[in-house]
Amino acid sequence: MSDNQKDLSRRQFLKLFAGTAAGVAFGGAIPQLINLGNGVIAIPASEGYLLVDTGKCAGCSSCMLACSLVHEGKENISLSRIQILQNPFKNYPDDISMFQCRQCTYPACVEACPTSALYVDKENRNIRTVDERKCIGCMQCVEACPQTPSRVIWNFEEHHSQKCDLCANTPFWDGQGGPGKKKACESVCPVSAIKFVQEIPTQYGSVGYDVDLRGPIWQKFGFVARRDS
Amino acid sequence: MVYSRDLEREKTKGGLKLPKRISSGLGLVVVFTLGFYLAYKASQLYQYQAVFAGSYTYQLLFTSFSWLIPVSILGGIFAGAASEREQSQIIDGQVLRHDGLAFLIHWSHAIATLLLVVTGVYLGFLFIPRLVFTPQSVGYMLNLHFVGVVVLLFSVSCHLTDLLLAGKLKEHWPEAGDFKAALAHYAAKVGIGTAPPEGKYLASEKLSYPLWVLSVGLVILTGLTKISAHVWNLPGGLMEVATLLHDIGALLVILNLAAHIFFSSLVPWSRPLLRSMLTGYVSEEYVRKNHPKWYAELSGQPLRKTDSTEKGSQLPFSS
Structure with missing residues (x-):
């Protein structure tokens, strides 16, 4: 029963x-x-970009240390969102390479993120940034970045990806960071080899992002004044 | 040989079906083989945007196969509701301890948990560093994690449905006095005192059940929250809390699993139960000696006051 x-x-x-x-x-x-289906989703362009001059860079790595310090609270070049690589087997100007996030007009990293952790921050002039709390650590953004090395960095200590946010989120800096304010790397660079601009650089190749930041005074010090010199 | 008793039981029902234990085992082999293959194939990189040279990605099953999550839960509920449980009874000196559904639920849960733990450790959590470094290997681990999630959700929903419909929660849940009984049980195993008479489930087994419910429940609830982020845009604060609790839950599961494997597989006196988890049966003698209360229920004989788990009966150094 x-x-x-x-x-x-x-x-x-x-x-x-x-x-x-x-x-x-x-x-x-x-x-x-x-x-x-909604077809194409429009992504607004960033209103801020970092330009560099590899021919001007002295390779001191101050920008990397500053980047890591203001974001992570420690000086660790592996946690820096801007990367300076030095090749001792090459001569000037090919001995130093600067790799900063390009804030691409069409950001493949944003497109690749499955949880919208990498997003366009409309409150901070459309910069492409990571909400670290939402990152699941799949590293799809790291691979999706079309630049080499990838401008999206893996934070091996806290298990999430991170990238240049133009200092919008700098908990360890008492200065006012952000696209409309100061940038740590730009502020500490002793030779002013990094410059913030609001205009969209040329997106093809590295020409638009690696520019001549040397003025006429640079030649007076005995340095190479022009990129093509 | 091992399953001949099952085959005989099926024959007496007039069917030609495979015993549930064999069909469940084959099903699990097929599911995990397909899962490993799918996870591997999906984790291979492909160029997903032709406009950018070098813009590659892999397929994340948590996103592309997210529909499998509700399907596995619904499948588990269906399997739990549709399965007929076989009653334990004494046949030719053997007692059916674990029927086909118990086999399916236990081994699907066990293999899925092992897979989830291994892939979770490789991916890194809390203080454990990540052991995979390339997007492909991370993708493979995440996709294998997805396979484990699908099987675990099937297993848990199947178990809960069966438990609720059969009203068997009481059998598994600890009662007053179980803590003392568990202490006395293990004291007797090392030759101190006499073990109290045990029912079908040992007092220590019942004590561990709420710990499993807590740890697996926490991992599943927080895991489902994390999976939801693949479909909906969840707030960062919620994701942060879910991730932290998921990691803590995973740590609890690892501790529970280590204790479970030790007490159910490594200690010599647990071997008959490990064998029955594969074959389904324990000997009548084993039940009489180690589970007198259960034996009394099965045999219809009253439990005598002198009945107790035999002192040192399964000790490794006993004759």
Whole structure:
């Protein structure tokens, strides 16, 4: 008797369950049938960019240390969002390379993020930045960045990705950072090899981002004045 | 040989079906083999935007196969409701301890948990550093994690549905006095005192059940929250809390799992139960000696006052 009651209750449960599941599936399908897709999603361009002059850079790494310090509270070049690489086997001007985030007009990193952790921050002049709390650590943004090395950095200590936010979120800096304010790397560079601009640089190649920041006075010090010199 | 008893039972029902234990085992092998293959294939890089040279990505199953999450839960509920449990009974000196559904639920849960723990450790959490460094290997671990999630959700929802419909929660949940009984049980194992008479489930097993509910429940709830972020744009604060609790829950699961493997597989007296988790059966003698209360229920004989788990009966150094 008790077995029959149990069977009956299981059968009743299955009927109820099947009916509910079918209802939910059908109900969920209706919006899919109506929604024909939204096609292209417009992403507004960033209102701030960092330009560099590799021919002017002295390779002191101050920008990397400052970047790490203001964002992470420690000086660790592996946590810096701007990367300076030095090649001792090459001569000037190919001995130093500067790799800063380009704040691309079409950001592949934003497109790749599955949880919208990498997003366009409309409150900070459309910079492309990471909400570290939402990052699941899939590293798709790191791979998606079309630049080499990737401008999205993996924070190996806190297990999330991070990238240049033009100092919009600098918890360890008492200065006012952000696209409309100061940038740590630009502020500390002793030779002014980093410059913030609001105009969109040329997106093809590195020409638009690696520019001549040397003035006529630079030649008076005996340095190479022009990029093509 | 091992499953001949199952085959005989199926024959007596007049069917030609495979025993549930074998079909469940084959099903698990197929699911995990396909899962590993799919996870590997999906984690290979491909160029996803032709306009940018070098812009590559891999397929994250948590995003592209997110529909499998509700499907696995619904499948588990269906399997739990549709399965008929086999009653334990004494047949030819053998007692059915774990039926086909118990086999399916236990081993799907076990393999999925192991897979989730291993991939979770490789991905790094809390103070554990990440052990994979390239996007492909991270993708492979995340995709394998997804396979574990799908199977675990199936297993847990199947178990809960069966438990609620059969009204068996009481059997697993600890009662007053179980803590003392568990202490006395293990004291007797090392030759101190006499063990109290145990039912089908040992007092220590029942004590561990709420710990499993807490740790697995925490991991599942926070994990589902994290998966929801692939579909909806969740607030950062919620994701931060979910991630922290998910990591803490994972640590609790690892501790529970270590204790479970030790007490259910490594200590010699647990071997008959480990064997029955594969074959389904324990000997009548084992039940009489180690689970007198359960034996009394099965045999219809009253539990004698002198009945107790035999002192040192399963000790490794006992004859």
